[in-house]
Amino acid sequence: MAMEDPDKKTEVVLLACGSFNPITNMHLRLFELAKDYFDETGKYKVIKGIISPVCDAYKKKGLISADHRVTMAKLATKNSDWVEVDDWESTQSEWLETVKVLRYHHQKLLSSDPTNSLQNALPLTKPGRKRKQEPNRHDPIKKKNQSPDIKSTPQIKLLCGSDVLESFGIPNLWKLEDITEIVQNHGLVCISRAGSNVQKFIYESDILWRHKNNIHLVEEWITNDISSTRIRRALRRGQSIRYLVPDVVQAYIEKNNLYNPESEDKNAGVVLAPLQKYASDSKN
Numbered sequence: 001m002a003m004e005d006p007d008k009k010t011e012v013v014l015l016a017c018g019s020f021n022p023i024t025n026m027h028l029r030l031f032e033l034a035k036d037y038f039d040e041t042g043k044y045k046v047i048k049g050i051i052s053p054v055c056d057a058y059k060k061k062g063l064i065s066a067d068h069r070v071t072m073a074k075l076a077t078k079n080s081d082w083v084e085v086d087d088w089e090s091t092q093s094e095w096l097e098t099v100k101v102l103r104y105h106h107q108k109l110l111s112s113d114p115t116n117s118l119q120n121a122l123p124l125t126k127p128g129r130k131r132k133q134e135p136n137r138h139d140p141i142k143k144k145n146q147s148p149d150i151k152s153t154p155q156i157k158l159l160c161g162s163d164v165l166e167s168f169g170i171p172n173l174w175k176l177e178d179i180t181e182i183v184q185n186h187g188l189v190c191i192s193r194a195g196s197n198v199q200k201f202i203y204e205s206d207i208l209w210r211h212k213n214n215i216h217l218v219e220e221w222i223t224n225d226i227s228s229t230r231i232r233r234a235l236r237r238g239q240s241i242r243y244l245v246p247d248v249v250q251a252y253i254e255k256n257n258l259y260n261p262e263s264e265d266k267n268a269g270v271v272l273a274p275l276q277k278y279a280s281d282s283k284n
C-alpha cells in the first residue's frame, strides 16, 4: 500500500460566489465546513478561501451597493487567516457568469505561481495569442510523477450551498456549457443539509452524474438556517441580528442604516441578469 505523502496533497482554493447581502455567520461557516471535509480526506489541502460578492448589475431584489457588501465581507473576514474577499467580480459593470469568475481566479493562480513553466512560456497578457486551456490536475498519475519540490497550481473549486446546485435546474438561469465547465474543469463543493435531495438531483442530471467525482457533497450536521433574506427581514422589523452576523458587520449595518423598506425595493420588478441574458438568447 502506498504511504501517504503530505507533500503530494492536492492544493485547493475555495471560491464562494453570491450576493452576500449581507454576509452572515453561515457564509463563514461554509468555508470551515468545506475545509474540514477536505482535511479529513487526507488527499487535499485547502490553502485559501475567496469570497466574491456579485456586482450590482446582477439586479437581485434588495441588492444594496457592492461597495457596502464588499466592505462588510472584508470586516467579517478580518480575523480569518485563510479566507479573503476579492472585489474583482463586484466591480464589473456587467453581470458575469460564475464560470468566468472561476476562470479569472484560475488564471490569477497560474500567473502568481513562479514554478509554473507554462506561465513563463505564455504570458497571460500577450495579445492575439490564445492560451491553450491549462489541463487540470485531476489525474493522480500525473501528480505522482511530478518531482516533490514542484508544486502544481492549486485547483479552484466553487463553494456553494445546495440551493445553488439545485438552481442549475431552473430554466434560463445557467447555460449547460457553463455547468459542464464548472464540474469538469474546476469542481464543486456543495454544503448540503441532512436529508436534502442534492444526491437525487445529481442522479437525475446526466452531466452532473458524469462528473460526480468532482462534486463534493459536505453534510452540514449542525444545521443553521441563517440566510441574508432573514437578516434583512429582521432588520426591517427592528429585531436583533446579533450572533447571526459578526459584531463588526452588525455595527456597520446600523451605522450606515443599510437595510430598510426602501433598500428592499431595489430592483423590484427587474428581471435577474442571467434570466434577462438567456431568455433573450433563446429568442434569437
Ligand SMILES: Nc1ncnc2c1ncn2[C@@H]1O[C@H](COP(=O)(O)OP(=O)(O)OP(=O)(O)O)[C@@H](O)[C@H]1O
Pocket (backbone or CB within 6 Å): 016, 017, 018, 019, 020, 021, 024, 026, 027, 030, 159, 160, 161, 162, 163, 164, 191, 192, 224, 225, 226, 227, 228, 229, 230
Ligand atoms: N444556511 C446555509 N446553508 C448552506 N449554504 C448557504 C446557507 N446560506 C447561504 N448559503 C450559500 O452561500 C452562498 C451565497 O449565498 P447568498 O449570498 O445568496 O446568501 P443567502 O443567505 O442564501 O442570501 P439570500 O437569502 O439573499 O438568498 C450560496 O452558495 C448559498 O447557497
Ligand SMILES: NC(=O)c1ccc[n+]([C@@H]2O[C@H](COP(=O)(O)O)[C@@H](O)[C@H]2O)c1
Pocket (backbone or CB within 6 Å): 017, 018, 019, 020, 054, 058, 060, 096, 097, 098, 099, 164, 173, 174, 175, 178, 274
Ligand atoms: N449562469 C450563471 O453563471 C449564474 C446564474 C445564476 C446565479 N449565478 C451566481 O450565483 C450566485 C447566486 O447568488 P444568490 O443566491 O444571491 O442569487 C451569484 O454569484 C450569481 O452570479 C450564476
Ligand SMILES: [Zn+2]
Pocket (backbone or CB within 6 Å): 163
Ligand atoms: Zn441565496
